[in-house]
Amino acid sequence: MAELSNPIGLAPDQSGEADSTVSSASNRSLRLAEKEKKKSEADPFGLAVKYLSRVEAGTVVRGNDELERSLVVVETVALSNGLHPDVIRMLLDMALSLNAGTANCTRVLKFLIPATVVPQEAIVRGVSWLCVxxxxxxxxxxxxxxxxxxxDLIDCKDHLRSIYGFIFSFVTEENLCPFICHLLYLLTMREHVHPYRVRKLLDIQAKMGRQPFLTQLLALYKVFRPDLVTVSVPSRVRTGFKNYNAPWKVSLSAVQRKNKGAVLDEQSLSLDVKEKPLSRKRKLHHLEIPPLSSVFDSNSKGKVFGLQELRSFKQLLENIDNIELPAQMGSLLGSALSLHYLDCVQDESAFLRLNFWLGHSLQEEFLLCPVDGSSDNTSEACRFLSTILSSQQFLQESFSSTESFLYKFLSVWDGCLLRPQILDLLSDIPLMPSFYMRKLLFEPLKQLYFTSTVFFKCSVIECLNNMLVKWLTWHSVSVVKGGLDISLNSNSTMAMSLSGFMDSVMELVRFVGLLASEGLRLENCHVLLLNQTLAFYETVCDMFLKFSLPLIIMLPAGVFYPALFATESVSVDRLGYIMYRYRKNLTLAKRQEKQREQTFHISRNTYKEFNRNLQAMVNSMWNSSWCLPGSDLEIDKDLIALSKVAEPWCRFDLIHHPALFSYAIEFHQKAISLVTSSSYSPPSLVFAQGYNELLLDTQLDVTSQYHVEDHLTMLSLTLQAVHLLSFCCENTLDERMLHFALQTSLSVLTRESHRPLHIVGTRT
Amino acid sequence: MTLLTPFSKVPELNTATILLVEIEEQLQSKLADVIVHYENEFNVNVRLARKLPLPVENKESRPRIDLIVFIVNLLSERSLQSVESSLNHIHSDYFLGKVCFLVTDARCGSYTQDRLASVRKLAASHQCPVICAEHRTADGIHAAAARLLSILKMSAGMSPIPTTALYLSTLTRCSATSDLEED
Structure with missing residues (x-):
């Protein structure tokens, strides 16, 4: 490095040395050396530096022309080109030792503009002069x-950090205190925070009042060790540290600009001097992820490794023990490698700092700062939340700060602002005790839900479904690990017993049950809402089999009947599937209970409820009597008679169900278009043949399975066939037509049956 | 003192009337504009007032009011006070689901939080819902209008399904928030 950057600095010394060592060499080299010497004599800067380095204590200052001349020479060079690190070290030492007098001390400091970097040894020596x-x-x-x-130009800071204690001792000096605090703020690492330092700062604060620099330093201490700093640090410290760079600003930036190209090649320092004192502050009212930058210098050798230097995953693995967290924890969110690191880092302070930063930004910049109508602001917040979201999805857990932000935000939310992001974040919320859930989550959600549009209702149900799936997945993973106690969030202290977990899940399912049945009523059984609800119950019905949670909760009548009597086949089909899965879960639970005297117990009521629902389904679809006395759905005969519908009891059976009507119509249209050519055979034969083919096609054996297991499966299969056939028989098609109709219907059916849409059996 | 009563007049055919009460008249007219232009299955009349009681002179010609919305601007103390005094001029029948609070500037500095808490307390004691609105953006006003209309639909009995304003209010009314504040 010395050779590279140096026409001005080391040249004189080198030539001096050459002078003595080469003297015995050949004539030619002698001549060369001579030349060098001449050149250096012609170089006044070299001479000046040489002179200044020889200034000792007791040198006469007043009237010393040579000293004055040398200073002027060095000053001009310094202000135009900057100084070499070695020269800086020498000059700083000379100035602070006061060898050239007090007046010259500040004068030298004023033109101490580094060309490239400042060696940390110089600073350490400077601090030692301070101690004198x-x-x-x-x-x-x-x-x-x-x-x-x-x-920012100090080459590395590890030695500087090792004399942290010495620097800290200067905080007691009233005049120095603000500057020392700022320096400490830039140097502090976690191991520097000790109880006696905190005490000292608090003492000073008691003496000097709440100075912003003290508060700022204490806030940083609190980030590192919240256990030590118990005083409340105001969350809004507007004026942190002031700019102190006035005397150097102009010349420093000029020199830096001049040397920037060369310097940038050499090392990756951020050289934007103007912004430097602001680098650790955020702009107010701006939500953005800061760029990765280190508190300490990037090229401190070997010991620490800044996250911003990592380029590949391999590098991360190699240096995982030496990684230094960045200056602003928020910058972690922006990079995938940092998230990998965050995922495996054991250090709690990383999460603590990140949560502190996130909580602060969300609270100050978003929660307490209204949109002023510009779309800018909203899109910024949108981007910010999306970044948090993707980080959370990457880590597969939510940050505790976003969680508490959401609870606060829900109570002031208008249900529209950034809806997708907020709901997605909401679905990431980890499990919590049912009491808090009701207070923090369900109350505000309920008030929003019932006053909002049907689309909002759908997205709320979807969000809660996602939430449930995540909880259940956590549970099933922790069961595999073998622990009964589940601590869901690696950085939360909350551990939950299985019964507590089941309580919370039950609470959530009960809550969605209420939202769904009331919502369906208010929205007149809106198709979208019904389907979101059924999607939720598809998760619920499989809790035991899929997620091994010994809990089975039936769907409420407010959801069951709208789905059963729905006019679109999707809902009826989904309901069939849900009932089928319930049955699988319940039979397995019963078998386990009998076999192993399991500790869990599914209440008899659940079985009863299921049977009642199944009965209602079979009665309405199979037995053509949907309003039997004694069932959930009992309507006075005379009242139904008033509606003047012919044969009202069979309106919802397989043949007449409005949801299945579309298939009949489709078939009918196809049949008519295909009536052109065929051979003749008796309709009953066609029926038998067609039906068998249908069953074969869906790979179900009539004889072995019909009476045993999948009553529902058979039911829905026969449903299709019978429906179509009856439709044909009822209508005025002639036999020839019927034959063709059947053939096409079969082709339609077999094609359709591979879609997981309407035949229950094909899903298994 | 003349009380505003919900059931003393016969409703007009296929028409619902909403009354927006705001002392500062900032959001009122914008909101009214959006509500009127919103696509609806029924006719919506919007009435504006700065405070209650309403003037006596056109009492007879005034249609039946199906929903009273109190707009509270959390940045001003006066707005909350005027709402509090206006509440005295409403017949208790209105509190069966025909009154609602619309709060603006709910996320604007920490000092509005105390005021929000008192609005909530007020709403909870009168069993009314509280709706927060982002009144600075067009989207926010639109969303607020949609929510008000969905409440109006119930409270005016315009909903085709058998439900009442009272029933809806059991689902949407604000609950006391004392426990919430702890976290």
Whole structure:
């Protein structure tokens, strides 16, 4: 590096050395050396530096022309090109030792503009001069301000961090305190936070009042060790640290601009000097993920490794123990590698800091800051929430800060703002005790749900369905691991017993039951809502088989009957599937109960409820009597008679069910279009043959299975066949036509049956 | 004192009337505009008032009011006070699901949170729903209008299914929030 960046700095010294060592060499090299020497003599800067490096204690300052001349030479070079690291070290040492007098101390500091970097040794020596205590106060302040200004240019900071204690001791100096606090703020790592330092800062705060710099430093301490800093730090510290870079700003940025190209090649420092003091502050009222940047320098050798330097997954694996968390934890969200790291890092402080940052941003920038009508603001928030969302999905758990933000936000939500993001975030919420669930989640959701449109209702049900699936998945994973106690969130302390878990799940299912049945009533059994609801119950009915949670909850009548009497086949079919899965789950539960005297127990009521529902289904579809006395659905005969519908009891059987009507119509249309050519055979034969073919096609054996297991499966299969046939028989088709009709119907049926849409049996 | 009563007049055919009460008249007219232009199965009349009681002079010509909406701007103390005093001029029958609170600026600085809490308490004691609105964006106003209309539909008895305003209000009314504040 020295060779690279240096026409000005080391050249004189090198040539000096060459002078002595090469003296015995050939004439030619002697000549060369001579030339060098001449050149260096012609270089006033080299001479000036040489002179200044020889300034010792007790040198006469007043009237010393040579000193004055040298200073002027160095100053001009420094302000135009910047100084080499070694020169900076030398000059800083000279200035702070006060060898050239007090006045020259500040003068030198003023033109100490680095060309590339500042060696940390220089700063360490400077701090040691500070400790000697000879310097006047204004020089001390000026030195610390200079350090703050060039902080980003210090080549590495590990030594500086190791003298943290010395630097900390200066906070008691009233004049130095603000600057020292800022320096400490930039240097602090977790291991620097100790109870006695916190105490000291609190003492000073008691003496000086709530100064922003003290509060800021304490807030940082609190981020690292919340257990040590118990005082409440105001969440809104507007004025953190001020800019101290005024004396250097212009020349530093000029020099940096000049050298930028070369420097950038060499090392990846962020050189935007103007923004430097602001780099750790966020803009107010802006939600954005900050870029990855390290608190400490990127090229501190070997010991730590900044996340922003990682380029590949392999690198991450190799350096996983030496990784340094970035300055702003929020920047982790922006990069996939960082998320990988976050996923496996054991250090709790990482999550703590991330949650602190997230909670703060969400609360301050979003929850408490209204949109002022510009779409900008909303789209920014939208992007921000989407990033959180994708990070959460990556980590497969939610951040506790988003969770508490959501609870607060739900109570002020208008149900429209950023709906997809909010609902998605909501579905990531981990399980919590049923009491809190009711208070924090269900109450506000209920108030929103019942005053909103049907589409909002659908998305709420969908969101709760996703939530349930996630909970159940967590449960099934923890069962596989063998623990009965489930701690769902790796960074939450909440562990839950199985019964607590079941309570919460029951509460959720009960809540959705209420939302769905009332919602369906209010929305007049809207198709979309009905289907979202049935999707939810498809999850619920399989809780035992799929997720091994010994809990079976039946669907309420408010959902069952609208689905049974629905006018679209999708709903009826879904209901058939749900009943079929319920039956599978219940029979398995019963078998296990008998075999192994299981500890869990499905209440008899559940079985009764299921049987009642199944009976109602069979009665209405099979036995053509949907309003039997004593069932859930009992309507006075005279009242039905008033409707003047012919044969009202068979309106919902297989033949007449409105949901299945569309198939009959489709078949009818096809049949008519295909009536052109055929051979003749008796209709009964066609019936038998067609029916058998149908059963064969769906791979079900009539004789072995009809009486045994899948009553429902058979039911829905026969449903199709009988429906079509009866339709043909009832209508005025002649036999020839019937034959063709049957053939086409079979082809239609076999094609349809492979879709998981309307025949229950094919799903198994 | 003349009380506003919900059942003293015969309703007009296929028409529902909504009354928006706001002392500062900021959101009122914008909201009314959106409500009127919203596509509906029934006719909607929007009436505006700064506060209750309504003037006596055109009492006779005034249609039956099916839903009273109190708009509370959380940034001003005055708005909440005027709503509190207006509540005294409503017949208790209105509280069977025909009154609703619309809150604006709910997420605007921490000091509005206390006021929001008192609005909620007020609503809970009168068993009314509280709706938050993002009144600064067109989308927000539109969403608020849609929600108000869905309540109006029930409270005016325009819904084809057998349900009542009272029944809906058991589902939507604001509950006391004292426990919520702990977290």
């Amino acid at each position: 205590g000879k310097m006047p106060m204004n020089a001390q302040v000026f030195f610390v301000r200079w350090v703050l200004t060039v902080f």
